[in-house]
Amino acid sequence: MTAQTIELEAQLDAIRQAAQTAIADATSLDQLEHLRVKYLGKKGPIPQVLGGMGKLDPAERPRIGAHANEVKEAIQQDLDRKKTELQTAAIQAQLETETLDVTMPGVYRSQGKIHPLNSTIDQVLDIFVGLGYTVAEGPEMETDYYNFEALNFLPDHPARDMQDTLYLPDGNLLRTHTSTVQIRYMEANDPPIRVAVPGRVYRRDTVDATHSAVFNQVEILAIDEGITFTDLKGTIKVFLQELFGDVEIRFRPSFFPFTEPSAEVDVQWKGRWLEILGCGMVDPNVLKAVGYDPEIYTGFAAGFGVERLAMVLHQIDDIRRLYSSDLRFLKQF
Structure with missing residues (x-):
C-alpha cells in the first residue's frame, strides 16, 4: 500500500468522523437535510477525495473506491437514524402539548332549538x-x-x-x-x-x-x-x-x-x-x-x-x- 493510498483513506475516515459528529449534534430536520447535501452531495468532500485517485496505482484504486462507498453508507445510516430520532421527538412534543385532560370540566355551550x-x-x-x-x-x-x-x-x-x-x-x-x-x-x-x-x-x-x-x-x-x-x-x-x-x-x-x-x-x-x-x-x-x-x-x-x-x-x-x-x-x- 502506497503512502498516497493511506492518505486518501485517512481523509475519508476524517470525513466520516466529522459527519458523524455533525449529525449527532443536529437538532432539526432542516439542519439534517443541510448535512446530507453537505456530505453526500455532488460537491461534497467525498467526490473531492475520489478526484485524487488518478494519481494512484491502478491496483490501489478499487480499495479507495470501496472505502469511499463504506463511508457514504455509514453517513447515510447516521442520517436515517437521526431523522427517525428527530421525528419521534417532534411527535412526542406535539402529544405533550396537545394532551387532553379528560378530568377537566367541559366548556358549556348552550344548544340552539327549533323555533x-x-x-x-x-x-x-x-x-x-x-x-x-x-x-x-x-x-x-x-x-x-x-x-x-x-x-x-x-x-x-x-x-x-x-x-x-x-x-x-x-x-x-x-x-x-x-x-x-x-x-x-x-x-x-x-x-x-x-x-x-x-x-x-x-x-x-x-x-x-x-x-x-x-x-x-x-x-x-x-x-x-x-x-x-x-x-x-x-x-x-x-x-x-x-x-x-x-x-x-x-x-x-x-x-x-x-x-x-x-x-x-x-x-x-x-x-x-x-x-x-x-x-x-x-x-x-x-x-x-x-x-x-x-x-x-x-x-x-x-x-x-x-x-x-x-x-x-x-x-x-x-x-x-x-x-x-x-x-x-x-x-x-
Missing part, C-alpha cells in the same frame, strides 16, 4: 307526507295572474280587497297565499296530484293578538277522478286530530273565489272558537286555467296559517310573541 313556527311546519309536512303528499315551494314575489287571475279572482272582484298586499313598481306583488304554487304545480304536472305547499305570505291585515300582515301558510291540493267533499272533510279531520289530538272542530260555510263549495274550519282555543283554516272543492274555472278537464277531474284545497296552528298547539295567547325573538318565551320550546 316553534319551524317545528310546527315540520310537524304539518310530516303528517301530509305520511298521507302521500309531495312538498312543493314557489316564489314569494308573484304576478297578478298566478296570485289572482288563475285562481278565479276577477280584476274587479271584491274578494281581492280581503287579500290586498304589497304591490311592486314592476307590476308584480308579494303573494297573499301559497295557492300560487298550486297553479304552477298543476301547469307542470298531470293528475293525480297530492301536494303540500309551505311558505311566507303577505296581506294587509291589521296586527293584533291573532293577525299579522306577514305570516306563514301551508296549503294542500288534491286532484284526481272522483274526489268529493267527503274526502276533503276526512282529510282535514285526520290532519287536525293527528296534530292536536282529541280537539273539537267545526266546519261552517264560507266563500273563496277558487273553491266551490267552500268552508271555514274552527277549533276550540282558550275557551272559544278560533278560525284555523279555509278549504273547499277546487272551482272548475281553476281547473280550466291549467288545462284540466273539470268533467273528468275534481279536487279539493285547504290553506292554514302556521301561526294559528302553533298558537293552538302550544296554547300561545298572542301571535306577536312568535315574532318578538324574546328568549324568555322561546326557551320554553
Whole structure:
C-alpha cells in the first residue's frame, strides 16, 4: 500500500468522523437535510477525495473506491437514524402539548332549538307526507295572474280587497297565499296530484293578538277522478286530530273565489272558537286555467296559517310573541 493510498483513506475516515459528529449534534430536520447535501452531495468532500485517485496505482484504486462507498453508507445510516430520532421527538412534543385532560370540566355551550313556527311546519309536512303528499315551494314575489287571475279572482272582484298586499313598481306583488304554487304545480304536472305547499305570505291585515300582515301558510291540493267533499272533510279531520289530538272542530260555510263549495274550519282555543283554516272543492274555472278537464277531474284545497296552528298547539295567547325573538318565551320550546 502506497503512502498516497493511506492518505486518501485517512481523509475519508476524517470525513466520516466529522459527519458523524455533525449529525449527532443536529437538532432539526432542516439542519439534517443541510448535512446530507453537505456530505453526500455532488460537491461534497467525498467526490473531492475520489478526484485524487488518478494519481494512484491502478491496483490501489478499487480499495479507495470501496472505502469511499463504506463511508457514504455509514453517513447515510447516521442520517436515517437521526431523522427517525428527530421525528419521534417532534411527535412526542406535539402529544405533550396537545394532551387532553379528560378530568377537566367541559366548556358549556348552550344548544340552539327549533323555533316553534319551524317545528310546527315540520310537524304539518310530516303528517301530509305520511298521507302521500309531495312538498312543493314557489316564489314569494308573484304576478297578478298566478296570485289572482288563475285562481278565479276577477280584476274587479271584491274578494281581492280581503287579500290586498304589497304591490311592486314592476307590476308584480308579494303573494297573499301559497295557492300560487298550486297553479304552477298543476301547469307542470298531470293528475293525480297530492301536494303540500309551505311558505311566507303577505296581506294587509291589521296586527293584533291573532293577525299579522306577514305570516306563514301551508296549503294542500288534491286532484284526481272522483274526489268529493267527503274526502276533503276526512282529510282535514285526520290532519287536525293527528296534530292536536282529541280537539273539537267545526266546519261552517264560507266563500273563496277558487273553491266551490267552500268552508271555514274552527277549533276550540282558550275557551272559544278560533278560525284555523279555509278549504273547499277546487272551482272548475281553476281547473280550466291549467288545462284540466273539470268533467273528468275534481279536487279539493285547504290553506292554514302556521301561526294559528302553533298558537293552538302550544296554547300561545298572542301571535306577536312568535315574532318578538324574546328568549324568555322561546326557551320554553
